Amino acid sequence: MTELLVADRLIKRFGGLLATDNVSIDVRHGEIHALIGPNGAGKTTLVSQLTGSLAPDSGTIRFLGRDITRLPVHARARLGLARSFQITSVLRDFSAIENVALAQQAHHGHSFRFLADVRKDTARTEAARRGLAAVGLEARATVPASALSHGEQRQLEIAMALGGAPKLLLLDEPMAGMGPEESQRMIGLLHGLKQRCGMLLIEHDMEAVFALADRITVLVYGRAIFTGTPDEIRRHPEVRQAYLGEEAA
Amino acid sequence: MSERLFTPRALITTLLLVLLAALPLIAQAVGDRYILSVGTRIVIWAIAAVSLNMILGYGGLVSFGHAAFIGIGGYAVGILSANGIQSGWVQWPAALMAATVWAALVAALSLRTRGVYFIMITLAFAQLVYYLGSGLAAYGGDDGLNIGRSRFTGLIDLRDKASFHWLCFALLCAALWFCGRFSRSPFGHVLRGARSNEGRMAALGFPVFRYRLVACLIAGAFGGLAGVLLANEGAYISPAMMSWVKSGDLIVMVVLGGIGVRFGPLYGALAFFVLEESLKPGLDLLHKGWGEYWQIVFGPLLVIIALHAKGGIASLLGFRHD
Numbered sequence: 001m002t003e004l005l006v007a008d009r010l011i012k013r014f015g016g017l018l019a020t021d022n023v024s025i026d027v028r029h030g031e032i033h034a035l036i037g038p039n040g041a042g043k044t045t046l047v048s049q050l051t052g053s054l055a056p057d058s059g060t061i062r063f064l065g066r067d068i069t070r071l072p073v074h075a076r077a078r079l080g081l082a083r084s085f086q087i088t089s090v091l092r093d094f095s096a097i098e099n100v101a102l103a104q105q106a107h108h109g110h111s112f113r114f115l116a117d118v119r120k121d122t123a124r125t126e127a128a129r130r131g132l133a134a135v136g137l138e139a140r141a142t143v144p145a146s147a148l149s150h151g152e153q154r155q156l157e158i159a160m161a162l163g164g165a166p167k168l169l170l171l172d173e174p175m176a177g178m179g180p181e182e183s184q185r186m187i188g189l190l191h192g193l194k195q196r197c198g199m200l201l202i203e204h205d206m207e208a209v210f211a212l213a214d215r216i217t218v219l220v221y222g223r224a225i226f227t228g229t230p231d232e233i234r235r236h237p238e239v240r241q242a243y244l245g246e247e248a249a
Numbered sequence: 250m251s252e253r254l255f256t257p258r259a260l261i262t263t264l265l266l267v268l269l270a271a272l273p274l275i276a277q278a279v280g281d282r283y284i285l286s287v288g289t290r291i292v293i294w295a296i297a298a299v300s301l302n303m304i305l306g307y308g309g310l311v312s313f314g315h316a317a318f319i320g321i322g323g324y325a326v327g328i329l330s331a332n333g334i335q336s337g338w339v340q341w342p343a344a345l346m347a348a349t350v351w352a353a354l355v356a357a358l359s360l361r362t363r364g365v366y367f368i369m370i371t372l373a374f375a376q377l378v379y380y381l382g383s384g385l386a387a388y389g390g391d392d393g394l395n396i397g398r399s400r401f402t403g404l405i406d407l408r409d410k411a412s413f414h415w416l417c418f419a420l421l422c423a424a425l426w427f428c429g430r431f432s433r434s435p436f437g438h439v440l441r442g443a444r445s446n447e448g449r450m451a452a453l454g455f456p457v458f459r460y461r462l463v464a465c466l467i468a469g470a471f472g473g474l475a476g477v478l479l480a481n482e483g484a485y486i487s488p489a490m491m492s493w494v495k496s497g498d499l500i501v502m503v504v505l506g507g508i509g510v511r512f513g514p515l516y517g518a519l520a521f522f523v524l525e526e527s528l529k530p531g532l533d534l535l536h537k538g539w540g541e542y543w544q545i546v547f548g549p550l551l552v553i554i555a556l557h558a559k560g561g562i563a564s565l566l567g568f569r570h571d
Contacts, residue, residue: 053452075454105438106454106455114430
């Protein structure tokens with residue numbers, strides 16, 4: 001399997017706090033790589049460096065063989081690095097379908113077109129409808145994103161992330177705040193996406209992690225203490241103590 | 250489209266535009282030239298407000314320096330005119346170019362900031378232009394300067410009040426048309442998306458800064474156009490046309506009319522001037538000399554609208570903002 005994303009010895013300090021301590025991590029094609037760790041372990045900080053909203057103090061990030069360490073957020077997104085946010089981040093003023101349409105628009109060249117009417121662009125609407133259907137939201141197309149339920153907004157986020165046919169998805173707690181039923185649906189959705197793109201999954205829901213992940217990396221106090229298959233993680237004593245301990249006990 | 254033409258708001262808007270278009274005839278019929286001059290100024294300030302609405306309304310960028318574009322447009326005409334270049338074919342493109350270049354400069358720096366810092370930087374830049382205008386002793390300094398109107402020989406005589414009004418009106422219609430297309434275009438959607446959630450738009454792959462910059466250039470050009478027209482309206486330029494008070498007035502017009510609604514700025518500009526022109530004599534009638542303090546009534550009115558009609562006049566008429 002080929003590596004999509006390779007982060008090499010990333011370091012990020014916030015004042016005296018070492019939020020990312022020499023972390024190396026990679027995601028391969030067709031793989032779900034889960035990132036777990038207690039609150040404050042630096043998971044979101046790490047993802048922010050991968051997407052470009054935070055710059056690492058040192059270390060390099062390569063995506064599809066290209067050094068992207070200094071690329072801004074939008075340029076990385078255009079290369080095929082999509083993300084969903086820990087706190088739901090949709091365009092609340094826009095309808096569900098328009099959220100997806102904009103996500104797709106981002107990957108169709110530039111948008112410096114001032115007079116064309118998007119409502120009359122049927123190809124655009126159709127593509128967006130297919131994008132919504134892929135996450136099971138087609139019935140909610142015209143509903144403003146702000147009026148969708150929490151679970152639906154999380155689904156919409158996935159549809160937006162998929163808008164540009166990404167090579168890699170960075171999912172920051174996609175199951176956060178979901179009920180068991182919604183979580184199950186999300187697990188099914190993510191499982192079905194494995195053929196399309198690699199994923200780096202941050203998730204607290206251990207059931208989801210063990211159901212989905214091919215590999216798991218455990219982050220504690222900014223350090224990646226172990227990377228392995230779900231079985232290896234279950235057996236690893238240090239991991240059990242540091243993280244799973246509280247649940248295994 | 251046809252059903253949309255007959256909603257109350259469409260009727261009111263249409264009526265309003267017809268009234269503005271017919272103003273020269275009405276003014277002639279009632280023999281009052283003053284209402285035409287007020288009407289022309291309403292149209293010009295509406296163009297400026299439409300241009301501010303493009304970035305404030307659709308972009309969510311609170312520019313507190315929009316009067317600078319008006320000033321630069323006006324001064325470009327005035328300075329060229331004072332130096333013997335009377336042709337509108339030279340003056341107008343030069344003025345629009347100057348306003349656009351200024352917009353590029355201000356936007357390139359101010360768009361790196363957010364929120365209150367953006368407001369302060371745009372204000373600071375506008376004050377810079379204001380004091381520059383005050384300091385131009387050769388062009389009247391604080392007192393301003395009487396200028397000759399732009400010449401479009403054989404095409405239109407801007408000294409004719411009616412022709413000039415119709416020209417301004419046509420340009421307002423063009424600005425409104427453009428704004429309508431713009432807000433529904435792929436570009437407009439990116440701009441509005443960034444207003445809604447900037448971080449999300451970047452994560453989707455949009456270089457938000459570039460889109461906002463271009464929006465500022467367009468708004469700057471339209472602002473410059475308003476300045477060109479204003480200079481020609483009174484055949485006069487002065488730093489007062491670009492004081493921060495004017496920038497504030499423009500924000501008031503946009504907010505009063507309805508932020509992010511295509512016709513909002515038109516309603517806002519109209520309400521602003523009609524209130525000013527009626528409150529002044531109205532208060533004078535109550536007690537001689539009170540008219541000067543019309544803003545004592547205007548201010549609380551604005552507060553009431555801000556508190557109770559969040560979408561401005563447009564929302565009262567049932568417009569939804571884009």
